[in-house]
Amino acid sequence: MGCAKRIIPCLDVTDGRVVKGINFLELRDAGDPVEIAQRYNDQGADELTFLDITATSDNRDLILHIIERVAEQIFIPLTVGGGVRKVEDVRRLLNAGADKVSINTTAVLNPQVVEDAAGRFGSQCIVVAIDAKKVDNQPFEWEVFTHGGRNPTGLDAVKWAQKMVSLGAGELLVTSMDRDGTKIGFNNPLNKAISDAVDVPLIASGGVGNLQHLVDGVTIGGADAVLAASIFHYGEFTVQQAKDYMREHGLEMR
Amino acid sequence: MSRLQVAIVDYGMGNLRSVANAFKAVAPSISIAVTSDAEQIAQAERVVFPGQGAMPDCIRELDARHLRQSVLDATQQKPFFGICIGLQMLFEHSEEGDVPGLGVYPGEVKRFPHERMVDVHGAKLKVPHMGWSQVHQTQVHAMWAEIPDQARFYYVHSYYVVPDDASLTAATTAYPFDFTGAIARDNVFAVQFHPEKSANAGLQLLRNFVNWKP
Numbered sequence: 001m002g003c004a005k006r007i008i009p010c011l012d013v014t015d016g017r018v019v020k021g022i023n024f025l026e027l028r029d030a031g032d033p034v035e036i037a038q039r040y041n042d043q044g045a046d047e048l049t050f051l052d053i054t055a056t057s058d059n060r061d062l063i064l065h066i067i068e069r070v071a072e073q074i075f076i077p078l079t080v081g082g083g084v085r086k087v088e089d090v091r092r093l094l095n096a097g098a099d100k101v102s103i104n105t106t107a108v109l110n111p112q113v114v115e116d117a118a119g120r121f122g123s124q125c126i127v128v129a130i131d132a133k134k135v136d137n138q139p140f141e142w143e144v145f146t147h148g149g150r151n152p153t154g155l156d157a158v159k160w161a162q163k164m165v166s167l168g169a170g171e172l173l174v175t176s177m178d179r180d181g182t183k184i185g186f187n188n189p190l191n192k193a194i195s196d197a198v199d200v201p202l203i204a205s206g207g208v209g210n211l212q213h214l215v216d217g218v219t220i221g222g223a224d225a226v227l228a229a230s231i232f233h234y235g236e237f238t239v240q241q242a243k244d245y246m247r248e249h250g251l252e253m254r
Numbered sequence: 255m256s257r258l259q260v261a262i263v264d265y266g267m268g269n270l271r272s273v274a275n276a277f278k279a280v281a282p283s284i285s286i287a288v289t290s291d292a293e294q295i296a297q298a299e300r301v302v303f304p305g306q307g308a309m310p311d312c313i314r315e316l317d318a319r320h321l322r323q324s325v326l327d328a329t330q331q332k333p334f335f336g337i338c339i340g341l342q343m344l345f346e347h348s349e350e351g352d353v354p355g356l357g358v359y360p361g362e363v364k365r366f367p368h369e370r371m372v373d374v375h376g377a378k379l380k381v382p383h384m385g386w387s388q389v390h391q392t393q394v395h396a397m398w399a400e401i402p403d404q405a406r407f408y409y410v411h412s413y414y415v416v417p418d419d420a421s422l423t424a425a426t427t428a429y430p431f432d433f434t435g436a437i438a439r440d441n442v443f444a445v446q447f448h449p450e451k452s453a454n455a456g457l458q459l460l461r462n463f464v465n466w467k468p
Contacts (some may be wrong), residue, residue: 002373003385003407019388041453046386067393072275077408077451094269121268122307124382124410170382170410199368201380224380254386254406 004254006046006225009232016062020233031068043239052082064096071097090117104129105146118168128169132157133177149177161194175205182207188221195222211245260286261298265316268306272359276450280461301328305339310351360418382412393424397462405455407447431440441468
């Protein structure tokens with residue numbers, strides 16, 4: 001009863017190509033985006049997320065062509081994030097075939113974009129991505145960071161999550177900057193604190209190293225969906241293996 | 255202008271490309287178009303009525319394009335497939351914005367009540383209801399052909415329909431209580447979930463619609 005917990009492979013895109021690398025270093029071409037998306041779809045991925053990590057704005061439009069091509073052939077929800085600055089950016093991504101658009105740094109710099117985009121296109125397609133890090137110099141536990149974790153904002157991640165939902169975010173993608181790339185598991189206390197504080201679904205991200213981490217993300221961290229990149233990209237596990245494991249551990253899966 | 259086999263009604267609310275893409279994938283040889291042309295909709299063999307966003311906006315935009323009558327006519331005349339808000343708008347009234355719907359069927363569109371959103375283990379259930387849930391077929395229907403009972407479809411919504419006439423319901427989903435996931439009556443079939451985003455089960459439903467002879 002309820003919803004199956006979702007597994008969401010995340011594909012990094014730069015200059016119109018899907019790439020993989022370790023901590024953004026040594027980025028290598030990982031192949032055709034449609035083929036990769038198709039492979040994850042065939043393995044039973046419940047959704048796909050594309051993160052545009054293109055450094056310059058010159059080649060940003062290339063992501064649109066990728067989304068167009070994927071949306072012609074893959075019939076599961078597609079989320080696109082990275083470099084979204086204006087309501088117009090949201091519109092263009094949705095028109096290309098994205099079902100949801102993820103807003104990160106812009107949500108902090110200009111929260112009005114979240115409210116305007118949700119008002120215009122509906123909360124169901126607005127995901128706010130929150131990058132949080134544990135801090136000891138603030139009266140709260142987790143602080144929101146922007147620009148890929150470089151810039152502190154002084155914002156309490158839990159309160160920020162509530163504010164984003166009140167402005168119209170339909171889902172939250174929470175990445176622990178402490179855990180990202182560590183393979184020691186999601187930051188479950190962070191996710192649990194946010195999940196308990198809001199009514200909208202939470203996607204956990206950052207730190208997955210094995211399949212038990214996915215289970216813990218749901219059962220301990222209260223996540224409704226789990227996002228992972230490297231464990232799938234490097235062929236350590238297939239999405240199907242991850243789903244089987246989660247199902248064997250009592251979770252409702254598709 | 256040749257007669258469309260499937261007309262997807264476009265009234266400016268959201269992206270209909272996914273719906274069109276999915277139909278093209280299952281029926282590459284049929285003529286299909288996203289259209290806001292009343293004449294084209296009137297001539298079409300089959301009509302798809304999608305919708306996303308908020309129902310008050312959907313009703314307003316539908317009227318702004320003078321398509322209300324086209325949609326009402328289609329519900330009386332030809333195979334008609336409502337999706338998401340396209341299901342909700344068929345009813346008399348919605349709690350969302352306290353607006354009247356098209357009133358094809360008596361009944362109400364309600365929001366998931368905060369106080370009931372707890373599962374059997376006491377865990378909080380999120381609203382919007384977003385994700386893959388089992389769809390229990392409560393009617394034998396040509397639209398369910400080749401789709402197993404309790405197949406999972408992708409939902410994303412905060413409101414659900416409550417038909418006055420319970421026999422309209424063609425499927426239910428539990429979240430946590432059973433709500434109407436699909437309705438069927440004569441030439442009309444409409445679903446709350448998104449078949450165009452529901453992988454193989456969803457594609458089969460679209461294929462069934464193309465072949466449906468009510």
